[in-house]
Amino acid sequence: MAFDKNxxxxxxxxxxxxxxxxxxxxxxxxxxxxxxxxxxxxxxxxQNILASLKVEVDRxxxxxxxxxxxxETALVDGAGKELEGDAFSLDVLKQYKDWKAGVVxxxxxxxxxxKATLDGQTLFVLPLxxxxxxxxxxxxxxxxxxxxxxxxxxFDHKGETPGLGAEISTPIFEQPFEGxxxxxxxGAFKGITVYKGGTQxxxxxxxxxxxGGTITSQGVDEMLKRLLAIYDKYLKTQLVAVPVTTGPAIxxxxxxxxxxxxxxxxxxxxxxxxxx
Amino acid sequence: MSTxxxxxxxxxxxxLFSKKNRKLITDPLNDNNPITVQVLGICSALAITVKVQNAxxxxxxxxxxxxxxxxxxxxxxxxxxxxxxxxxxxxIAAGLVTLVDIVLKAYVYDVSKxxxxxxxxxxxxxxxxxxxxxxxMGNKVWPSxxxxxxxxxxxxxxxxxVAFFRELFGSGSIMGxxxxxxxxxxxxxxxxxxxxxxxxxxxxxxxxxIIIWIQRSRNTxxxxxx
Numbered sequence: 433m434a435f436d437k438n439x440x441x442x443x444x445x446x447x448x449x450x451x452x453x454x455x456x457x458x459x460x461x462x463x464x465x466x467x468x469x470x471x472x473x474x475x476x477x478x479q480n481i482l483a484s485l486k487v488e489v490d491r492x493x494x495x496x497x498x499x500x501x502x503x504e505t506a507l508v509d510g511a512g513k514e515l516e517g518d519a520f521s522l523d524v525l526k527q528y529k530d531w532k533a534g535v536v537x538x539x540x541x542x543x544x545x546x547k548a549t550l551d552g553q554t555l556f557v558l559p560l561x562x563x564x565x566x567x568x569x570x571x572x573x574x575x576x577x578x579x580x581x582x583x584x585x586x587f588d589h590k591g592e593t594p595g596l597g598a599e600i601s602t603p604i605f606e607q608p609f610e611g612x613x614x615x616x617x618x619g620a621f622k623g624i625t626v627y628k629g630g631t632q633x634x635x636x637x638x639x640x641x642x643x644g645g646t647i648t649s650q651g652v653d654e655m656l657k658r659l660l661a662i663y664d665k666y667l668k669t670q671l672v673a674v675p676v677t678t679g680p681a682i683x684x685x686x687x688x689x690x691x692x693x694x695x696x697x698x699x700x701x702x703x704x705x706x707x708x
Numbered sequence: 709m710s711t712x713x714x715x716x717x718x719x720x721x722x723x724l725f726s727k728k729n730r731k732l733i734t735d736p737l738n739d740n741n742p743i744t745v746q747v748l749g750i751c752s753a754l755a756i757t758v759k760v761q762n763a764x765x766x767x768x769x770x771x772x773x774x775x776x777x778x779x780x781x782x783x784x785x786x787x788x789x790x791x792x793x794x795x796x797x798x799x800i801a802a803g804l805v806t807l808v809d810i811v812l813k814a815y816v817y818d819v820s821k822x823x824x825x826x827x828x829x830x831x832x833x834x835x836x837x838x839x840x841x842x843x844x845m846g847n848k849v850w851p852s853x854x855x856x857x858x859x860x861x862x863x864x865x866x867x868x869x870v871a872f873f874r875e876l877f878g879s880g881s882i883m884g885x886x887x888x889x890x891x892x893x894x895x896x897x898x899x900x901x902x903x904x905x906x907x908x909x910x911x912x913x914x915x916x917x918i919i920i921w922i923q924r925s926r927n928t929x930x931x932x933x934x
Contacts, residue, residue: 442789469810473817491817595878
């Protein structure tokens, strides 16, 4: 029987064999290289956490440095209470997407926290995740042991516009976060506002957004406000855990501040009158 | 190329690097360049030429996919049934592209993050299907490999040249190394700004246009007769 490569039978056989061969080749390669890929992703995460502590290491050195600096991890719920479970293995981006899609409910959300000891001071690294213009944006913010001052921050994105929204991952955007506070002196939560038009950067609770990257900046703003509000609750529980004089002192200043506030209002009022 | 030693012997009358075979490599570099003459693969030339490194990785990926794909298809050319030949080529191309993507993710993670989705989009690069269908289906393995090599090199040099200018004027660096000193920038007291236009895709088209212009003014046989 003469071989006819255009017969129906051979066409079927050829298509089947080709697809099976290509498919198995891909499956084998994928399985063989997946550990290397997963390790890259794991190290990159460590690298990002360290970057928010202003510790720059290359990816190969990340696991050792991570083990050295990160002393404790915690998983907290929406009320700031600690939960059982491993913080590092929680994929916050996936959780965020599921939450957006309605698969995960509000009360099921978990928030990882990494506690680091750097030069003797305790720092809290808080992962953030939100939505930019083209896709997800995320970052880490580290908070000093006073529970409100930002020590460092790092942001990244999947595909924001190069030169515009993508600038959130550059020091130009990240550095101004240092020293900003997420709550005022009385402990009232303020979050961090990303301003459009950098006129209000003197605000202790605000930073300058990216010109031309308005939607991305708004995404960062939303992500900071939403997640820092939750982490703020957790950070407060951490402060109470070390009850020096903070508890009563806050009460004291509370009653005091009422008085002093009324006085301040009065003086400014008079001052402005005088000016007129 | 190191593959030359491993290549199967062609017709005894014809050397591995006969004039005809050499032309397979040199033609696409200039007279029959896939980007500037055939105007194929333009989309990727616009997308991944912001940085030279990305352009190099993209070029190498395309090179691997075109050369290996050309060889596989050429080897199977007497078996591939005519009615499903395009689909068969597509399966092979898709398989190779996915393979490249997996390898990049495992070994050059940083780069794979930057070229990201575009590696997957190599499959839509017209150069691929163009070479598979137009050349590999009708030629022996060795000439097909050379043809794939020539075309992807022709693609690569345009990509790298475009990326060179875009990275230089758009980011002030080459291969990530700073070329324009930080001190001349307006942010540190100078008067220089990066050209943001360079980062956006339309500038790639303009640069490709300029390359085509220069090429045609030097190589007059490319000019179409009105």
